Amino acid sequence: MIGVACGASPLPFNVLPLVMGPVSAEFGWDFAATSAGVTVFGIIAALLAPFYGALSDRFGVRPVVLWSLFLFGVVFGSFYFLPASKIGYLLFWAVLGAIGIGSTPVTWSRAISMWFNRHRGLALGIMLLGTSLAAMVVPQIAQRAISAGGWRMAFPVVALLPLLVAIPLAFLWFREPRPDERPEGVADATGTIFGITLKEAMGGGRFWILFTSILLTAFAYGGAHIHIAQIVGLHGFSAQVAASVLGVVAIGILVGRLLVGYMFDRFWAPGVAFPALLLPAIACWLLMGTNASLSHVIVGGFLLGFAAGTESDIIAYLAAKYFGMAHYGRIYGVLYMPFAIGSAISPIVYGMVRDRTGGYDLILGVAMAMFAVGGALLLALGRYPDLKTLRSGN
Numbered sequence: 516m517i518g519v520a521c522g523a524s525p526l527p528f529n530v531l532p533l534v535m536g537p538v539s540a541e542f543g544w545d546f547a548a549t550s551a552g553v554t555v556f557g558i559i560a561a562l563l564a565p566f567y568g569a570l571s572d573r574f575g576v577r578p579v580v581l582w583s584l585f586l587f588g589v590v591f592g593s594f595y596f597l598p599a600s601k602i603g604y605l606l607f608w609a610v611l612g613a614i615g616i617g618s619t620p621v622t623w624s625r626a627i628s629m630w631f632n633r634h635r636g637l638a639l640g641i642m643l644l645g646t647s648l649a650a651m652v653v654p655q656i657a658q659r660a661i662s663a664g665g666w667r668m669a670f671p672v673v674a675l676l677p678l679l680v681a682i683p684l685a686f687l688w689f690r691e692p693r694p695d696e697r698p699e700g701v702a703d704a705t706g707t708i709f710g711i712t713l714k715e716a717m718g719g720g721r722f723w724i725l726f727t728s729i730l731l732t733a734f735a736y737g738g739a740h741i742h743i744a745q746i747v748g749l750h751g752f753s754a755q756v757a758a759s760v761l762g763v764v765a766i767g768i769l770v771g772r773l774l775v776g777y778m779f780d781r782f783w784a785p786g787v788a789f790p791a792l793l794l795p796a797i798a799c800w801l802l803m804g805t806n807a808s809l810s811h812v813i814v815g816g817f818l819l820g821f822a823a824g825t826e827s828d829i830i831a832y833l834a835a836k837y838f839g840m841a842h843y844g845r846i847y848g849v850l851y852m853p854f855a856i857g858s859a860i861s862p863i864v865y866g867m868v869r870d871r872t873g874g875y876d877l878i879l880g881v882a883m884a885m886f887a888v889g890g891a892l893l894l895a896l897g898r899y900p901d902l903k904t905l906r907s908g909n
Contacts, residue, residue: 646823650765789890
């Protein structure tokens with residue numbers, strides 16, 4: 516959980532909403548240009564996710580996450596020196612995506628899924644609470660750093676989290692189970708892990724249904740999260756209120772992760788995910804316009820966060836349930852691509868809509884439909900396969 520909280524998945528997305536306005540003002544860029552950094556970050560991370568997943572399958576998660584956390588912290592802290600050049604700005608984000616992806620759930624979820632089978636949903640939910648923890652704490656840390664030293668100071672201050680918190684804890688206490696410790700349902704009595712190859716997974720319709728669902732919901736959510744401070748501001752609220760709404764989003768993520776993870780262990784996961792993904796569609800409706808009440812903004816932020824909590828659980832849990840753990844890193848890595856690409860492209864589109872229309876109503880309406888369709892697609896996945904017979908070549 517701490518490793519996820521201090522990794523590349525939540526930190527950039529919880530700092531950028533607070534510095535987007537100041538960066539745009541200082542450099543004279545529009546919101547689409549400022550959002551482009553996280554788009555480059557996401558695309559590079561998406562392209563390299565299968566590679567990092569394969570490294571985790573081959574060498575184990577521990578060395579991958581330790582090196583990635585270290586490099587991510589160093590590079591993120593160096594964002595203090597961001598240049599007033601669009602090319603330089605994008606290069607910083609590209610490097611961050613290339614080295615940071617190994618500190619995300621792409622790697623951490625493999626270790627958790629290897630330790631747990633019966634209570635995997637809840638275990639993954641607890642692990643992914645790291646993003647909730649980050650969303651509650653990081654905006655407050657970043658806002659104080661901005662108040663004390665300007666927007667640049669937010670980056671080196673937040674970069675201390677992976678360097679001084681996550682790395683020492685992971686080095687001392689994090690490991691994967693030995694073959695004799697692997698639970699029933701993950702491996703047989705000899706420790707041989709159940710599951711099919713990436714090629715076999717991609718040859719079936721379930722993989723592409725899940726891929727499309729992830730892409731739609733990631734696009735709907737990614738831009739809304741990055742622009743939430745601006746959305747709240749259009750309703751007449753201050754930057755401090757916007758930071759507090761980000762905290763409410765974090766609470767929504769927390770509740771979504773725990774509740775959905777708990778229910779995944781007890782019910783058919785797609786049947787749980789579909790209604791859960793309808794809730795952020797309501798959030799988009801509440802956040803439309805320019806005169807929403809504070810209560811509407813708070814509820815909208817909570818339901819939007821609930822979507823993020825559900826979405827991350829979906830990728831990790833369903834990848835293990837439908838394809839097994841033998842090649843989980845590679846399979847999860849490819850399924851992470853639509854998540855990262857959707858999350859990356861979305862902020863630019865949200866920014867373009869804001870620049871051209873002065874608000875976000877058009878894209879929020881599109882996001883409503885995407886959440887609904889993305890959730891409905893999961894219902895077509897069908898029953899879970901018998902993992903004990905799910906072996907490469909079968």
